[in-house]
Amino acid sequence: MPDATYVFPAGFEELAEFSDWCISRDEDRIAKRLDTAFPETVAFYDAVLPHVARAMSYLSTRPVENCSVEDTNLVNLLKTMAEMANAVEIYHQGAIPDAGDLRLYTSSIDADLLGSDTHG
Amino acid sequence: MTTTDDTRLANEPDVMDDVKRWSRRNAELGTSPLTTDRFISEEWFERERTELFGKSWINLGSVHDLQGANSFFTRDIVVLDKQVVVTMDADGEIRAFHNVCSHRGMKLMWEDAGVCPSAMVCRFHGWAYGQDGSVKSVPDEGEFHFESRADIGLVPIRTEVWNGFVFVNFDDSGTTTLREHLGPLGEKFENFPFDVLRLAYRYDISERANWKVAVDAQNEIYHVPMLAPVHRFLAQGAFASNDDGYTRLHDFARMGLHTRYTSVSEEYEETPFSQALIDGNPGWGAEQLLPLDDPFEFHVLFPNMVMSFFGNMMFTYNFWPIDVNHVVWEIRLHFPEPANLADLVSREFGAKRFRDLLCEDKTGHEAIHRGCESEARPHIFLGDQEVQIRAFHRSVDDYLEGKHA
Numbered sequence: 294m295p296d297a298t299y300v301f302p303a304g305f306e307e308l309a310e311f312s313d314w315c316i317s318r319d320e321d322r323i324a325k326r327l328d329t330a331f332p333e334t335v336a337f338y339d340a341v342l343p344h345v346a347r348a349m350s351y352l353s354t355r356p357v358e359n360c361s362v363e364d365t366n367l368v369n370l371l372k373t374m375a376e377m378a379n380a381v382e383i384y385h386q387g388a389i390p391d392a393g394d395l396r397l398y399t400s401s402i403d404a405d406l407l408g409s410d411t412h413g
Numbered sequence: 414m415t416t417t418d419d420t421r422l423a424n425e426p427d428v429m430d431d432v433k434r435w436s437r438r439n440a441e442l443g444t445s446p447l448t449t450d451r452f453i454s455e456e457w458f459e460r461e462r463t464e465l466f467g468k469s470w471i472n473l474g475s476v477h478d479l480q481g482a483n484s485f486f487t488r489d490i491v492v493l494d495k496q497v498v499v500t501m502d503a504d505g506e507i508r509a510f511h512n513v514c515s516h517r518g519m520k521l522m523w524e525d526a527g528v529c530p531s532a533m534v535c536r537f538h539g540w541a542y543g544q545d546g547s548v549k550s551v552p553d554e555g556e557f558h559f560e561s562r563a564d565i566g567l568v569p570i571r572t573e574v575w576n577g578f579v580f581v582n583f584d585d586s587g588t589t590t591l592r593e594h595l596g597p598l599g600e601k602f603e604n605f606p607f608d609v610l611r612l613a614y615r616y617d618i619s620e621r622a623n624w625k626v627a628v629d630a631q632n633e634i635y636h637v638p639m640l641a642p643v644h645r646f647l648a649q650g651a652f653a654s655n656d657d658g659y660t661r662l663h664d665f666a667r668m669g670l671h672t673r674y675t676s677v678s679e680e681y682e683e684t685p686f687s688q689a690l691i692d693g694n695p696g697w698g699a700e701q702l703l704p705l706d707d708p709f710e711f712h713v714l715f716p717n718m719v720m721s722f723f724g725n726m727m728f729t730y731n732f733w734p735i736d737v738n739h740v741v742w743e744i745r746l747h748f749p750e751p752a753n754l755a756d757l758v759s760r761e762f763g764a765k766r767f768r769d770l771l772c773e774d775k776t777g778h779e780a781i782h783r784g785c786e787s788e789a790r791p792h793i794f795l796g797d798q799e800v801q802i803r804a805f806h807r808s809v810d811d812y813l814e815g816k817h818a
Contacts, residue, residue: 342685349693353755360754368754375762378686379769383642391641393618393775398768400614 446792477612596669650681675707
């Protein structure tokens with residue numbers, strides 16, 4: 294079980310199981326990709342993928358301004374999926390082979406929706 | 414590979430089949446190998462420092478680095494040993510100054526960017542300047558011997574703004590205007606809707622490579638089907654390929670000192686995640702907001718900037734030479750403003766796939782530089798699909814010989 298359970302929009306409550314993957318900062322999503330045992334990343338990807346189209350459809354009705362805690366958690370979960378997608382679908386491992394250190398590719402522009410952590 | 418039904422290519426079969434077309438059309442560029450001394454010679458780099466970067470217009474950033482009235486951003490231009498502060502005053506006018514306090518030479522603004530509603534104040538003794546460079550106040554001013562405050566303002570640098578991009582020129586002789594420098598490229602993009610784009614991601618990547626090695630490695634798509642996994646994935650269709658799987662430029666043009674090449678995209682299979690993003694949020698990217706001739710357009714904006722478009726994304730690079738074998742590759746990704754939270758996620762994935770691609774490139778830049786440094790061969794060879802690299806180096810050569818437009 295995750296350390297803390299985050300709240301999700303109605304209809305997406307079951308994603309609370311993946312609260313550890315609701316990561317608001319670019320730097321921390323990269324660290325998660327590189328530091329998680331790869332089978333665990335694949336399990337996360339496999340479990341969340343069936344929800345992605347429905348989640349995007351819901352989020353396309355939600356404005357960026359005054360984002361709720363629930364919506365922020367869902368967005369951050371999908372941003373983590375976006376970080377993991379190439380790893381699972383193309384590299385079949387967390388790190389990029391024969392490449393630069395991915396941590397150097399942390400965006401210095403990293404606007405967060407709500408501020409940091411407490412999304413419970 | 415070529416499952417395209419694109420009519421532009423169908424109408425121009427010679428784009429795919431007409432070998433060596435670009436060298437025939439640009440015979441003045443020749444077909445000789447390129448000598449590697451231009452990448453590794455200290456003497457060459459010193460000439461670039463004084464004759465190229467010391468005289469050319471250089472892009473420092475854009476309006477995206479400013480935060481409206483009375484804001485600023487700073488830049489260290491290591492190759493020229495210059496520190497710059499770019500300001501926007503209350504009326505929106507943009508200027509650049511040496512970021513040096515007139516009193517004792519202290520660095521004036523230390524932050525990367527910010528807002529200074531009242532004045533820019535030196536942390537050493539508190540001398541204060543307006544956004545127009547004028548001295549606002551000098552603590553204990555009566556003890557100083559200068560005649561007039563008008564003589565001791567911040568030292569201005571020639572500054573011009575084009576489509577929101579801020580350029581400076583350290584050559585005070587004022588021989589070339591920015592518009593002359595940009596030439597036909599400036600004209601082509603004169604009315605381009607840059608204002609629909611927002612700067613959303615920035616990476617500053619330090620590499621042990623000559624700056625032109627990094628420019629060249631980015632300035633072609635010949636490597637895309639080969640280099641690394643995300644490259645090979647994109648080679649499935651992001652760039653047009655012939656029946657043998659080799660990428661083909663759709664267009665190439667020299668535009669004054671600058672170069673442009675384009676590629677047509679073909680249909681390709683999405684991955685499960687990217688397909689789910691599209692299924693749930695078909696609106697993102699559905700409308701082509703940027704009036705491009707081709708889905709992929711890549712310009713080397715001489716000397717050290719790249720301005721490129723991929724669908725609705727604009728990416729810019731600034732290659733900042735530090736030394737002959739050291740460059741900082743500044744990468745900036747711009748997208749249309751997200752209209753909703755799903756757009757935010759779609760944008761994030763677009764940025765991540767592109768970022769992984771560029772991360773694959775980094776070790777290549779450094780390995781190429783080491784290969785040149787080894788002096789195994791005195792030359793490198795360029796194919797016809799790399800004609801834009803040849804053109805870039807011709808511009809460098811011309812500029813070093815004094816042809817500035």
